[in-house]
Amino acid sequence: MIRLGALAVGLLFVLNVLWGAVQPREAEAPNMAEELHKHPKQMVWAHNGPGNLGIFGTFDRAQLQRGFQVYKEVCSACHSINRVAFRDLADLGYTEAQIKTIAAEYEVATIDSNGEPTTRKATGADKFPLVYANEAAARAAQNGANPPDLSLMTKARHDGVNYVYSLLTGYSDDVPKGWNKPETSYYNPYFHSINIAMPPPLAADGQVTYADGTAATTDQYAKDVTAFLTWTAEPKLENRKETGVAVILFLIIMTGLGYLSYRKVWADVKKA
Template sequence: MPRSGSLVQTGAMLVGAVFCITVLWGAVQPREDVPFDPVKKYHEHPEQVAWTHNGPGNLGVFGTFDRAQLQRGLQVYREVCAACHSINRVAFRDLLALGFSDAEVKAIAASYEVAAIDDSGEPTTRPATAADKFPLVYANEAAARAAQGGAYPPDLSLITKARPDGTNYLRSLLLGYRDEVPAEVTKPDTLYYNPWFHSLNIAMPPPLAAEGQVEYADGTPGTVKNYATDVAAFLTWTAEPKLENRKETGVAAIAFLLILTTLGYLSYKKVWRDIKKPKA
Protein backbone atom coordinates (compact mmCIF):
# COMPACT_ATOMS: atom_id res chain seq x y z
CA MET A 1 0.00 0.00 0.00
CA PRO A 2 1.32 3.46 -0.78
CA ARG A 3 2.17 5.56 2.16
CA SER A 4 -0.18 8.40 3.24
CA GLY A 5 2.47 10.99 2.32
CA SER A 6 2.51 9.76 -1.27
CA LEU A 7 -1.27 9.94 -1.48
CA VAL A 8 -1.25 13.53 -0.24
CA GLN A 9 1.46 14.47 -2.73
CA THR A 10 -0.41 12.83 -5.60
CA GLY A 11 -3.66 14.55 -4.62
CA ALA A 12 -1.94 17.93 -4.43
CA MET A 13 -0.45 17.43 -7.88
CA LEU A 14 -3.85 16.52 -9.33
CA VAL A 15 -5.46 19.60 -7.77
CA GLY A 16 -2.66 21.79 -9.12
CA ALA A 17 -3.00 20.26 -12.58
CA VAL A 18 -6.77 20.84 -12.61
CA PHE A 19 -6.22 24.45 -11.53
CA CYS A 20 -3.64 25.08 -14.25
CA ILE A 21 -5.85 23.53 -16.93
CA THR A 22 -8.80 25.66 -15.78
CA VAL A 23 -6.73 28.85 -15.93
CA LEU A 24 -5.38 28.00 -19.38
CA TRP A 25 -8.86 27.16 -20.64
CA GLY A 26 -10.20 30.48 -19.40
CA ALA A 27 -7.29 32.33 -21.03
CA VAL A 28 -7.95 30.91 -24.51
CA GLN A 29 -11.72 31.40 -24.44
CA PRO A 30 -13.03 34.42 -26.41
CA ARG A 31 -14.08 37.32 -24.24
CA GLU A 32 -17.68 38.43 -24.16
CA ASP A 33 -18.41 41.79 -25.73
CA VAL A 34 -18.58 44.56 -23.14
CA PRO A 35 -21.95 46.35 -23.33
CA PHE A 36 -21.72 49.90 -24.59
CA ASP A 37 -22.02 52.41 -21.75
CA PRO A 38 -22.89 55.92 -22.94
CA VAL A 39 -22.08 57.35 -19.51
CA LYS A 40 -18.41 56.37 -19.85
CA LYS A 41 -18.25 57.92 -23.31
CA TYR A 42 -20.07 61.20 -22.73
CA HIS A 43 -19.54 61.97 -19.04
CA GLU A 44 -17.42 65.11 -18.63
CA HIS A 45 -14.99 66.02 -15.85
CA PRO A 46 -15.35 69.39 -14.11
CA GLU A 47 -13.54 72.38 -15.55
CA GLN A 48 -10.74 73.46 -13.22
CA VAL A 49 -11.00 77.05 -11.99
CA ALA A 50 -8.49 79.10 -9.98
CA TRP A 51 -10.50 79.83 -6.83
CA THR A 52 -9.27 82.47 -4.41
CA HIS A 53 -9.86 80.18 -1.43
CA ASN A 54 -7.42 77.64 -2.90
CA GLY A 55 -4.60 80.17 -2.97
CA PRO A 56 -1.91 80.67 -5.63
CA GLY A 57 -1.71 77.81 -8.09
CA ASN A 58 -4.70 76.05 -6.49
CA LEU A 59 -2.27 74.59 -3.94
CA GLY A 60 -4.82 74.82 -1.15
CA VAL A 61 -2.75 77.05 1.16
CA PHE A 62 -2.79 80.78 1.90
CA GLY A 63 -6.14 81.12 0.12
CA THR A 64 -9.01 83.29 1.40
CA PHE A 65 -12.60 83.67 0.32
CA ASP A 66 -13.56 86.65 -1.82
CA ARG A 67 -16.21 88.29 0.40
CA ALA A 68 -17.79 90.18 -2.49
CA GLN A 69 -18.09 86.94 -4.44
CA LEU A 70 -19.67 85.19 -1.47
CA GLN A 71 -22.26 87.95 -1.12
CA ARG A 72 -23.08 87.67 -4.82
CA GLY A 73 -23.35 83.90 -4.44
CA LEU A 74 -25.78 84.34 -1.57
CA GLN A 75 -27.86 86.62 -3.78
CA VAL A 76 -27.93 83.98 -6.55
CA TYR A 77 -28.90 81.31 -4.05
CA ARG A 78 -31.74 83.41 -2.59
CA GLU A 79 -33.14 84.49 -5.96
CA VAL A 80 -32.68 81.22 -7.87
CA CYS A 81 -31.78 78.16 -5.82
CA ALA A 82 -33.84 78.82 -2.68
CA ALA A 83 -37.06 78.03 -4.52
CA CYS A 84 -36.22 74.29 -4.24
CA HIS A 85 -33.05 73.85 -2.18
CA SER A 86 -32.45 74.73 1.46
CA ILE A 87 -29.21 75.45 3.35
CA ASN A 88 -30.58 74.42 6.72
CA ARG A 89 -27.18 73.93 8.36
CA VAL A 90 -26.37 77.64 8.01
CA ALA A 91 -27.51 80.16 10.63
CA PHE A 92 -28.27 83.73 9.60
CA ARG A 93 -25.69 85.05 12.05
CA ASP A 94 -23.03 83.08 10.14
CA LEU A 95 -23.48 85.62 7.34
CA LEU A 96 -21.51 88.11 9.43
CA ALA A 97 -18.41 86.28 8.16
CA LEU A 98 -19.36 87.33 4.62
CA GLY A 99 -18.94 91.00 5.48
CA PHE A 100 -22.56 91.85 6.24
CA SER A 101 -23.34 94.18 9.13
CA ASP A 102 -25.56 93.23 12.06
CA ALA A 103 -28.41 95.29 10.60
CA GLU A 104 -28.08 93.61 7.20
CA VAL A 105 -28.07 90.14 8.75
CA LYS A 106 -31.19 90.96 10.78
CA ALA A 107 -32.91 92.25 7.62
CA ILE A 108 -32.03 89.10 5.69
CA ALA A 109 -33.28 86.91 8.56
CA ALA A 110 -36.53 88.87 8.90
CA SER A 111 -37.37 88.15 5.25
CA TYR A 112 -37.86 84.47 6.16
CA GLU A 113 -40.60 82.83 8.22
CA VAL A 114 -39.79 80.04 10.68
CA ALA A 115 -42.05 77.71 12.62
CA ALA A 116 -43.12 78.79 16.10
CA ILE A 117 -45.72 78.12 18.82
CA ASP A 118 -48.08 80.89 19.91
CA ASP A 119 -49.21 81.62 23.47
CA SER A 120 -52.12 79.17 23.18
CA GLY A 121 -49.83 76.35 22.10
CA GLU A 122 -50.90 76.40 18.47
CA PRO A 123 -48.33 76.11 15.66
CA THR A 124 -47.67 79.36 13.83
CA THR A 125 -44.83 81.20 12.13
CA ARG A 126 -42.72 84.23 12.97
CA PRO A 127 -40.01 86.29 11.25
CA ALA A 128 -36.61 84.64 11.65
CA THR A 129 -33.90 86.17 13.80
CA ALA A 130 -30.14 86.08 13.39
CA ALA A 131 -29.99 83.08 15.74
CA ASP A 132 -32.22 80.96 13.47
CA LYS A 133 -31.05 78.78 10.63
CA PHE A 134 -32.21 79.11 7.05
CA PRO A 135 -35.58 77.31 7.05
CA LEU A 136 -36.28 74.14 5.11
CA VAL A 137 -38.02 74.65 1.79
CA TYR A 138 -40.09 71.49 2.31
CA ALA A 139 -41.18 69.91 5.57
CA ASN A 140 -39.74 66.51 4.68
CA GLU A 141 -38.53 64.38 1.77
CA ALA A 142 -42.02 63.12 0.95
CA ALA A 143 -43.31 66.67 0.59
CA ALA A 144 -40.32 67.60 -1.56
CA ARG A 145 -40.81 64.65 -3.92
CA ALA A 146 -44.53 65.36 -4.19
CA ALA A 147 -43.83 68.97 -5.17
CA GLN A 148 -41.03 68.07 -7.59
CA GLY A 149 -42.67 65.24 -9.48
CA GLY A 150 -40.74 62.51 -7.68
CA ALA A 151 -37.33 64.20 -7.70
CA TYR A 152 -35.68 65.13 -4.41
CA PRO A 153 -33.85 68.48 -4.27
CA PRO A 154 -31.10 67.98 -1.68
CA ASP A 155 -30.07 70.45 0.99
CA LEU A 156 -27.09 72.39 -0.38
CA SER A 157 -25.33 73.20 2.89
CA LEU A 158 -22.67 70.50 2.36
CA ILE A 159 -23.11 69.78 -1.34
CA THR A 160 -19.56 70.72 -2.34
CA LYS A 161 -18.18 68.31 0.28
CA ALA A 162 -20.53 65.54 -0.83
CA ARG A 163 -19.26 65.56 -4.44
CA PRO A 164 -15.71 64.90 -5.71
CA ASP A 165 -14.06 68.20 -6.65
CA GLY A 166 -17.28 69.74 -5.40
CA THR A 167 -16.74 73.42 -6.20
CA ASN A 168 -15.65 72.81 -9.78
CA TYR A 169 -18.28 70.10 -10.20
CA LEU A 170 -21.12 72.35 -9.11
CA ARG A 171 -20.02 75.18 -11.38
CA SER A 172 -19.65 72.84 -14.38
CA LEU A 173 -23.02 71.22 -13.65
CA LEU A 174 -24.83 74.56 -13.60
CA LEU A 175 -23.22 75.52 -16.92
CA GLY A 176 -23.45 72.07 -18.47
CA TYR A 177 -27.00 71.74 -19.78
CA ARG A 178 -27.11 70.80 -23.47
CA ASP A 179 -29.98 70.84 -25.96
CA GLU A 180 -28.37 68.34 -28.33
CA VAL A 181 -28.50 64.79 -26.97
CA PRO A 182 -26.22 62.12 -28.51
CA ALA A 183 -28.08 59.35 -30.31
CA GLU A 184 -26.64 56.71 -27.95
CA VAL A 185 -28.04 58.44 -24.86
CA THR A 186 -31.59 57.62 -23.81
CA LYS A 187 -33.22 60.70 -22.27
CA PRO A 188 -36.73 60.57 -20.82
CA ASP A 189 -38.90 63.57 -21.62
CA THR A 190 -39.03 64.55 -17.94
CA LEU A 191 -35.23 64.81 -17.60
CA TYR A 192 -32.56 67.16 -18.96
CA TYR A 193 -29.28 66.21 -20.61
CA ASN A 194 -26.19 67.32 -18.69
CA PRO A 195 -22.90 65.49 -19.38
CA TRP A 196 -21.49 66.62 -16.02
CA PHE A 197 -24.20 64.79 -14.09
CA HIS A 198 -23.29 61.24 -13.05
CA SER A 199 -26.04 59.60 -15.14
CA LEU A 200 -26.09 62.28 -17.90
CA ASN A 201 -29.82 62.91 -17.26
CA ILE A 202 -30.88 65.20 -14.42
CA ALA A 203 -34.34 66.05 -13.11
CA MET A 204 -33.49 69.66 -12.25
CA PRO A 205 -34.35 72.12 -15.03
CA PRO A 206 -31.58 74.57 -15.95
CA PRO A 207 -31.70 76.99 -13.00
CA LEU A 208 -29.54 79.66 -14.64
CA ALA A 209 -31.55 80.22 -17.77
CA ALA A 210 -30.49 83.62 -19.11
CA GLU A 211 -28.21 86.62 -18.79
CA GLY A 212 -29.60 89.28 -16.46
CA GLN A 213 -31.60 86.75 -14.46
CA VAL A 214 -30.06 88.18 -11.27
CA GLU A 215 -29.19 91.86 -11.03
CA TYR A 216 -26.15 92.01 -8.79
CA ALA A 217 -26.28 94.61 -6.05
CA ASP A 218 -22.60 95.53 -6.57
CA GLY A 219 -22.95 96.09 -10.33
CA THR A 220 -21.05 92.96 -11.43
CA PRO A 221 -22.15 91.87 -14.92
CA GLY A 222 -25.10 89.49 -14.66
CA THR A 223 -23.83 86.62 -16.80
CA VAL A 224 -24.69 82.96 -16.41
CA LYS A 225 -21.00 82.12 -15.93
CA ASN A 226 -20.74 84.66 -13.10
CA TYR A 227 -23.89 83.28 -11.48
CA ALA A 228 -22.54 79.71 -11.53
CA THR A 229 -19.08 80.75 -10.30
CA ASP A 230 -20.38 82.90 -7.46
CA VAL A 231 -22.97 80.44 -6.14
CA ALA A 232 -20.40 77.61 -6.29
CA ALA A 233 -18.02 79.70 -4.17
CA PHE A 234 -20.82 80.54 -1.73
CA LEU A 235 -21.80 76.89 -1.31
CA THR A 236 -18.14 76.03 -0.72
CA TRP A 237 -18.22 78.48 2.16
CA THR A 238 -21.44 76.96 3.58
CA ALA A 239 -19.72 73.57 3.57
CA GLU A 240 -16.45 74.87 5.06
CA PRO A 241 -17.11 78.14 6.91
CA LYS A 242 -13.93 77.68 8.98
CA LEU A 243 -11.71 76.98 5.97
CA GLU A 244 -9.58 80.08 6.45
CA ASN A 245 -9.13 79.43 10.18
CA ARG A 246 -8.07 75.87 9.44
CA LYS A 247 -5.47 77.06 6.95
CA GLU A 248 -4.14 79.67 9.38
CA THR A 249 -3.78 77.01 12.06
CA GLY A 250 -1.97 74.70 9.65
CA VAL A 251 0.47 77.39 8.53
CA ALA A 252 1.16 78.36 12.15
CA ALA A 253 1.78 74.71 13.08
CA ILE A 254 4.22 74.24 10.19
CA ALA A 255 6.06 77.46 11.12
CA PHE A 256 6.31 76.29 14.75
CA LEU A 257 7.72 72.92 13.71
CA LEU A 258 10.29 74.58 11.43
CA ILE A 259 11.44 76.89 14.24
CA LEU A 260 11.56 73.97 16.70
CA THR A 261 13.60 71.90 14.23
CA THR A 262 16.05 74.76 13.71
CA LEU A 263 16.50 75.28 17.46
CA GLY A 264 17.01 71.55 17.96
CA TYR A 265 19.69 71.44 15.26
CA LEU A 266 21.52 74.47 16.69
CA SER A 267 21.41 72.93 20.17
CA TYR A 268 22.83 69.69 18.80
CA LYS A 269 25.70 71.54 17.12
CA LYS A 270 26.51 73.45 20.31
CA VAL A 271 26.46 70.39 22.59
CA TRP A 272 28.74 68.37 20.32
CA ARG A 273 30.97 71.23 19.18
CA ASP A 274 33.89 70.54 21.59
CA ILE A 275 33.68 66.77 21.45
CA LYS A 276 36.31 65.35 19.14
CA LYS A 277 36.10 62.03 17.41
CA PRO A 278 38.57 59.43 18.76
CA LYS A 279 41.55 58.74 16.57
CA ALA A 280 41.52 55.50 14.71
Protein backbone atom coordinates in the same frame (compact mmCIF):
# COMPACT_ATOMS: atom_id res chain seq x y z
CA MET B 1 -20.40 0.33 -15.47
CA ILE B 2 -21.57 3.06 -13.10
CA ARG B 3 -17.98 4.04 -12.43
CA LEU B 4 -17.27 4.32 -16.15
CA GLY B 5 -20.35 6.51 -16.61
CA ALA B 6 -19.31 8.78 -13.72
CA LEU B 7 -15.80 9.00 -15.15
CA ALA B 8 -17.18 9.95 -18.57
CA VAL B 9 -19.37 12.66 -17.07
CA GLY B 10 -16.40 14.03 -15.11
CA LEU B 11 -14.18 14.06 -18.19
CA LEU B 12 -16.90 15.81 -20.16
CA PHE B 13 -17.20 18.47 -17.45
CA VAL B 14 -13.43 19.02 -17.37
CA LEU B 15 -13.29 19.32 -21.16
CA ASN B 16 -16.08 21.91 -21.13
CA VAL B 17 -14.27 23.95 -18.50
CA LEU B 18 -11.01 23.82 -20.45
CA TRP B 19 -12.81 24.72 -23.68
CA GLY B 20 -14.42 27.74 -22.05
CA ALA B 21 -11.09 28.85 -20.59
CA VAL B 22 -9.32 28.91 -23.95
CA GLN B 23 -12.12 30.53 -25.94
CA PRO B 24 -11.74 34.31 -26.52
CA ARG B 25 -14.24 36.34 -24.54
CA GLU B 26 -16.68 38.62 -26.25
CA ALA B 27 -15.91 42.28 -25.82
CA GLU B 28 -18.10 43.90 -23.20
CA ALA B 29 -20.68 46.28 -24.53
CA PRO B 30 -19.49 49.84 -23.94
CA ASN B 31 -21.32 51.79 -21.24
CA MET B 32 -22.58 54.88 -23.02
CA ALA B 33 -23.08 56.78 -19.75
CA GLU B 34 -19.41 56.31 -18.87
CA GLU B 35 -18.37 57.49 -22.33
CA LEU B 36 -20.54 60.61 -22.11
CA HIS B 37 -19.72 61.49 -18.51
CA LYS B 38 -17.26 64.35 -18.14
CA HIS B 39 -14.92 65.22 -15.30
CA PRO B 40 -15.41 68.65 -13.70
CA LYS B 41 -13.78 71.67 -15.29
CA GLN B 42 -10.73 72.78 -13.34
CA MET B 43 -11.25 76.38 -12.33
CA VAL B 44 -9.16 78.89 -10.39
CA TRP B 45 -10.74 79.98 -7.09
CA ALA B 46 -9.74 82.84 -4.79
CA HIS B 47 -9.99 80.66 -1.69
CA ASN B 48 -7.41 78.25 -3.15
CA GLY B 49 -4.73 80.92 -3.21
CA PRO B 50 -1.90 81.48 -5.72
CA GLY B 51 -1.50 78.67 -8.21
CA ASN B 52 -4.74 77.08 -6.99
CA LEU B 53 -2.61 75.20 -4.44
CA GLY B 54 -5.15 75.48 -1.66
CA ILE B 55 -2.95 77.53 0.70
CA PHE B 56 -2.92 81.23 1.63
CA GLY B 57 -6.20 81.78 -0.24
CA THR B 58 -9.08 83.81 1.19
CA PHE B 59 -12.71 84.22 0.22
CA ASP B 60 -13.69 87.18 -1.90
CA ARG B 61 -16.40 88.77 0.29
CA ALA B 62 -17.99 90.60 -2.61
CA GLN B 63 -18.23 87.33 -4.52
CA LEU B 64 -19.73 85.56 -1.50
CA GLN B 65 -22.42 88.24 -1.23
CA ARG B 66 -23.19 87.93 -4.94
CA GLY B 67 -23.33 84.14 -4.54
CA PHE B 68 -25.76 84.48 -1.65
CA GLN B 69 -27.91 86.73 -3.83
CA VAL B 70 -27.95 84.09 -6.59
CA TYR B 71 -28.85 81.40 -4.07
CA LYS B 72 -31.59 83.55 -2.55
CA GLU B 73 -33.15 84.60 -5.85
CA VAL B 74 -32.73 81.35 -7.77
CA CYS B 75 -31.67 78.26 -5.83
CA SER B 76 -33.71 78.82 -2.66
CA ALA B 77 -36.92 78.07 -4.55
CA CYS B 78 -36.06 74.35 -4.29
CA HIS B 79 -32.88 73.90 -2.20
CA SER B 80 -32.31 74.57 1.49
CA ILE B 81 -29.13 75.56 3.35
CA ASN B 82 -30.47 74.41 6.70
CA ARG B 83 -27.05 74.06 8.35
CA VAL B 84 -26.40 77.79 8.03
CA ALA B 85 -27.65 80.31 10.60
CA PHE B 86 -28.60 83.84 9.60
CA ARG B 87 -26.00 85.30 11.97
CA ASP B 88 -23.31 83.39 10.06
CA LEU B 89 -23.83 85.87 7.22
CA ALA B 90 -21.70 88.30 9.24
CA ASP B 91 -18.71 86.39 7.84
CA LEU B 92 -19.79 87.56 4.39
CA GLY B 93 -19.56 91.20 5.43
CA TYR B 94 -23.22 91.84 6.27
CA THR B 95 -23.96 94.14 9.18
CA GLU B 96 -26.21 93.18 12.10
CA ALA B 97 -28.99 95.38 10.74
CA GLN B 98 -28.74 93.75 7.30
CA ILE B 99 -28.84 90.29 8.85
CA LYS B 100 -31.98 91.19 10.81
CA THR B 101 -33.61 92.40 7.61
CA ILE B 102 -32.68 89.23 5.73
CA ALA B 103 -33.87 86.97 8.55
CA ALA B 104 -37.20 88.80 8.82
CA GLU B 105 -38.00 87.72 5.25
CA TYR B 106 -38.30 84.10 6.45
CA GLU B 107 -40.83 82.33 8.65
CA VAL B 108 -39.78 79.61 11.10
CA ALA B 109 -41.89 77.12 13.02
CA THR B 110 -42.56 77.76 16.71
CA ILE B 111 -45.09 77.06 19.48
CA ASP B 112 -47.42 79.78 20.78
CA SER B 113 -48.38 80.40 24.42
CA ASN B 114 -51.25 77.92 24.13
CA GLY B 115 -48.94 75.15 22.95
CA GLU B 116 -50.21 75.31 19.38
CA PRO B 117 -47.86 75.16 16.39
CA THR B 118 -47.45 78.44 14.57
CA THR B 119 -44.77 80.47 12.80
CA ARG B 120 -42.80 83.62 13.52
CA LYS B 121 -40.31 85.79 11.69
CA ALA B 122 -36.78 84.41 11.85
CA THR B 123 -34.02 86.05 13.86
CA GLY B 124 -30.26 85.97 13.48
CA ALA B 125 -30.03 82.96 15.80
CA ASP B 126 -32.26 80.83 13.55
CA LYS B 127 -31.05 78.64 10.73
CA PHE B 128 -32.34 79.03 7.20
CA PRO B 129 -35.64 77.11 7.19
CA LEU B 130 -36.25 74.05 5.07
CA VAL B 131 -37.93 74.69 1.73
CA TYR B 132 -40.08 71.57 2.16
CA ALA B 133 -41.27 70.07 5.44
CA ASN B 134 -40.03 66.59 4.54
CA GLU B 135 -38.87 64.39 1.66
CA ALA B 136 -42.40 63.32 0.74
CA ALA B 137 -43.47 66.94 0.34
CA ALA B 138 -40.39 67.68 -1.73
CA ARG B 139 -41.00 64.77 -4.10
CA ALA B 140 -44.66 65.66 -4.44
CA ALA B 141 -43.75 69.20 -5.47
CA GLN B 142 -40.83 68.26 -7.71
CA ASN B 143 -42.31 65.49 -9.86
CA GLY B 144 -40.68 62.73 -7.81
CA ALA B 145 -37.28 64.38 -7.35
CA ASN B 146 -35.88 65.34 -3.94
CA PRO B 147 -33.79 68.54 -4.13
CA PRO B 148 -30.84 68.06 -1.75
CA ASP B 149 -29.82 70.53 0.94
CA LEU B 150 -26.89 72.54 -0.42
CA SER B 151 -25.17 73.40 2.88
CA LEU B 152 -22.44 70.75 2.44
CA MET B 153 -22.75 70.05 -1.28
CA THR B 154 -19.19 71.05 -2.22
CA LYS B 155 -17.89 68.65 0.44
CA ALA B 156 -20.30 65.86 -0.43
CA ARG B 157 -19.13 65.47 -4.04
CA HIS B 158 -15.72 64.55 -5.40
CA ASP B 159 -13.90 67.71 -6.46
CA GLY B 160 -17.04 69.39 -5.19
CA VAL B 161 -16.26 73.03 -5.95
CA ASN B 162 -15.43 72.38 -9.59
CA TYR B 163 -18.26 69.83 -9.79
CA VAL B 164 -20.93 72.34 -8.73
CA TYR B 165 -19.66 74.96 -11.18
CA SER B 166 -19.45 72.41 -14.01
CA LEU B 167 -22.93 71.07 -13.29
CA LEU B 168 -24.47 74.54 -13.33
CA THR B 169 -22.82 75.40 -16.65
CA GLY B 170 -22.98 71.93 -18.21
CA TYR B 171 -26.56 71.73 -19.47
CA SER B 172 -26.86 71.08 -23.18
CA ASP B 173 -29.66 70.65 -25.70
CA ASP B 174 -27.29 68.73 -27.97
CA VAL B 175 -28.19 65.21 -26.82
CA PRO B 176 -25.88 62.58 -28.40
CA LYS B 177 -27.48 60.21 -30.85
CA GLY B 178 -28.51 56.97 -29.19
CA TRP B 179 -28.72 58.39 -25.69
CA ASN B 180 -32.07 57.75 -24.01
CA LYS B 181 -33.20 60.96 -22.29
CA PRO B 182 -36.64 60.93 -20.65
CA GLU B 183 -38.86 63.89 -21.43
CA THR B 184 -38.84 64.91 -17.75
CA SER B 185 -35.02 65.00 -17.55
CA TYR B 186 -32.28 67.25 -18.90
CA TYR B 187 -28.97 66.31 -20.48
CA ASN B 188 -25.93 67.21 -18.37
CA PRO B 189 -22.71 65.19 -18.88
CA TYR B 190 -21.30 66.37 -15.54
CA PHE B 191 -24.12 64.72 -13.59
CA HIS B 192 -23.33 61.14 -12.53
CA SER B 193 -26.23 59.59 -14.47
CA ILE B 194 -26.16 62.16 -17.32
CA ASN B 195 -29.94 62.64 -17.03
CA ILE B 196 -30.82 65.19 -14.35
CA ALA B 197 -34.31 66.11 -13.13
CA MET B 198 -33.37 69.69 -12.21
CA PRO B 199 -34.03 72.21 -14.99
CA PRO B 200 -31.16 74.58 -15.78
CA PRO B 201 -31.35 76.96 -12.81
CA LEU B 202 -29.19 79.63 -14.45
CA ALA B 203 -31.16 79.92 -17.65
CA ALA B 204 -30.08 83.26 -19.10
CA ASP B 205 -27.89 86.32 -18.66
CA GLY B 206 -29.59 89.09 -16.72
CA GLN B 207 -31.52 86.65 -14.54
CA VAL B 208 -30.01 88.25 -11.42
CA THR B 209 -29.00 91.91 -11.27
CA TYR B 210 -25.86 92.68 -9.29
CA ALA B 211 -25.79 95.98 -7.42
CA ASP B 212 -21.99 96.25 -7.66
CA GLY B 213 -22.02 96.32 -11.47
CA THR B 214 -20.48 92.86 -11.95
CA ALA B 215 -21.36 91.31 -15.30
CA ALA B 216 -24.71 89.55 -14.97
CA THR B 217 -23.88 86.41 -16.96
CA THR B 218 -24.75 82.77 -16.32
CA ASP B 219 -21.05 81.93 -16.02
CA GLN B 220 -20.56 84.63 -13.38
CA TYR B 221 -23.67 83.44 -11.51
CA ALA B 222 -22.26 79.90 -11.45
CA LYS B 223 -18.88 81.07 -10.13
CA ASP B 224 -20.42 83.25 -7.45
CA VAL B 225 -22.96 80.76 -6.11
CA THR B 226 -20.30 78.02 -6.16
CA ALA B 227 -18.01 80.19 -4.04
CA PHE B 228 -20.90 80.84 -1.66
CA LEU B 229 -21.64 77.12 -1.33
CA THR B 230 -17.94 76.51 -0.68
CA TRP B 231 -18.26 78.89 2.26
CA THR B 232 -21.45 77.24 3.57
CA ALA B 233 -19.67 73.87 3.53
CA GLU B 234 -16.53 75.16 5.25
CA PRO B 235 -17.07 78.60 6.83
CA LYS B 236 -13.88 78.26 8.92
CA LEU B 237 -11.69 77.57 5.90
CA GLU B 238 -9.61 80.72 6.34
CA ASN B 239 -9.12 80.09 10.07
CA ARG B 240 -7.95 76.56 9.33
CA LYS B 241 -5.40 77.82 6.83
CA GLU B 242 -4.11 80.48 9.23
CA THR B 243 -3.70 77.87 11.95
CA GLY B 244 -1.95 75.51 9.54
CA VAL B 245 0.53 78.17 8.41
CA ALA B 246 1.27 79.13 12.03
CA VAL B 247 1.86 75.48 12.96
CA ILE B 248 4.19 74.93 10.01
CA LEU B 249 6.23 78.05 10.88
CA PHE B 250 6.42 76.91 14.51
CA LEU B 251 7.67 73.46 13.46
CA ILE B 252 10.29 74.99 11.14
CA ILE B 253 11.59 77.23 13.91
CA MET B 254 11.65 74.38 16.45
CA THR B 255 13.44 72.15 13.95
CA GLY B 256 16.10 74.83 13.48
CA LEU B 257 16.51 75.30 17.23
CA GLY B 258 16.70 71.56 17.72
CA TYR B 259 19.43 71.25 15.11
CA LEU B 260 21.46 74.09 16.64
CA SER B 261 21.09 72.50 20.08
CA TYR B 262 22.26 69.19 18.65
CA ARG B 263 25.36 70.86 17.17
CA LYS B 264 26.09 72.59 20.49
CA VAL B 265 25.64 69.50 22.69
CA TRP B 266 27.68 67.15 20.52
CA ALA B 267 30.40 69.56 19.43
CA ASP B 268 32.92 68.55 22.12
CA VAL B 269 32.17 64.85 21.73
CA LYS B 270 32.92 64.96 18.00
CA LYS B 271 36.24 66.77 18.64
CA ALA B 272 37.28 64.10 21.17
